[in-house]
Amino acid sequence: xxxxxxxxxxxxxxxxxxxxxxxxxxxxxxxxxxxxxxxxxxxxxxxxxxxxxxxxxxxxxxxxxxxxxxxxxxxxxxxxxxxxxxxxxxxxxxxxxxxxxx
Numbered sequence: 001x002x003x004x005x006x007x008x009x010x011x012x013x014x015x016x017x018x019x020x021x022x023x024x025x026x027x028x029x030x031x032x033x034x035x036x037x038x039x040x041x042x043x044x045x046x047x048x049x050x051x052x053x054x055x056x057x058x059x060x061x062x063x064x065x066x067x068x069x070x071x072x073x074x075x076x077x078x079x080x081x082x083x084x085x086x087x088x089x090x091x092x093x094x095x096x097x098x099x100x101x102x
Contacts, residue, residue, distance in 0.1 A: 004080045008066040008073060012046040014056060016077055021057040022070045030055055037063035 004016035023030055034055065037043040042062045050067040057063055066073065 006073065006076050006080060008046055008054070008056065008064065009068040010046065010048050012066070014058075014064060016080055018058045018060065019056050019077075020059050021055075022073050022077075023055050023057070024070055025052045025055045025065070033057075034063060034065070037061075 005013045006016045006019070008014055025031065025034065034043065034052075040061075042060075044062055044064045047065050047067045052065045052067065054066040054068055054070040054073055055063060056066060056073070
C-alpha cells in the first residue's frame with residue numbers, strides 16, 4: 001500500500017492515510033482542542049505565522065494547523081484518491097494522461 005501525501009501549505013506535507021478529520025478552527029471546542037494539544041506537545045503548527053484556516057486531526061492524536069482552507073485540503077485528498085484508482089490502457093482500466101504503470 002502506497003503512502004499518499006497531501007500538501008497543507010508552504011510545502012508542508014502530511015500523510016493522507018493518518019488524517020481522520022479536517023476542521024475549521026473557529027469554534028470554542030476546537031480552540032480548546034488546539035490548546036490541549038499544545039500543552040500535551042502534540043500540536044504541529046504549519047502556518048508559518050499566518051492565520052490558521054484548517055485543523056487536521058490524525059489517528060495518532062497529533063493536531064496540525066494549516067493556513068489553507070479545509071475545503072482546499074479536502075479537494076487535494078479527493079484528487080489523490082482519483083489518481084489512485086487509475087490504471088493503464090494495457091490493463092484495460094484507463095489512466096490519467098502522463099501516468100505510467102509497470
